[in-house]
Amino acid sequence: MEEVGITNTGTVNKRPNPHNKWIPFEVLHGHDDAIHVVSWAPNMGSLSDSSRSYHLIATSSKDHEVGIFKLSNKPDGYSIENIAMLLDHGVEVWKVEWNITGTILSGDDGKVRLWKFSHHDEWKCMRVISYERQNDNMEM
Numbered sequence: 001m002e003e004v005g006i007t008n009t010g011t012v013n014k015r016p017n018p019h020n021k022w023i024p025f026e027v028l029h030g031h032d033d034a035i036h037v038v039s040w041a042p043n044m045g046s047l048s049d050s051s052r053s054y055h056l057i058a059t060s061s062k063d064h065e066v067g068i069f070k071l072s073n074k075p076d077g078y079s080i081e082n083i084a085m086l087l088d089h090g091v092e093v094w095k096v097e098w099n100i101t102g103t104i105l106s107g108d109d110g111k112v113r114l115w116k117f118s119h120h121d122e123w124k125c126m127r128v129i130s131y132e133r134q135n136d137n138m139e140m
Helices: none
Strands: 003-006 011-015 025-029 034-039 054-061 066-074 077-087 095-098 102-110 112-117 123-129
Touching: 011 077, 025 054, 034 095, 054 095, 066 102, 077 112, 077 123
Parallel strands: none
Antiparallel strands: 003 011, 011 025, 034 054, 054 066, 066 077, 095 102, 102 112, 112 123
């Protein structure tokens, strides 16, 4: 079974079996700075028998962006496509995580943004969750 992994520079590596070394074969294009976190969307099965014939990969970066990439298995290897760069964060994004079905993505830069693919074929921010402390006027 072949394994695929991604480094903080966006290099995608593969390892044909656990006894082999990692081999770089592709780069995730789209980020201008270091990638903090890579999150693979759950796929509920392998590429050959799942409901989706590709993998979704999300990245959070020092460049204030969240990237979404599509990894497809082709007869001659893999193909990787940058399908979205989410620019709403405005500050360094430290974490991304998919929901259990791989349909909603969260990005955390101090505020959590929830992203979902719309019927207009684009990723939309559906909610921003923030904790802002209000002035505590405590009287003694």
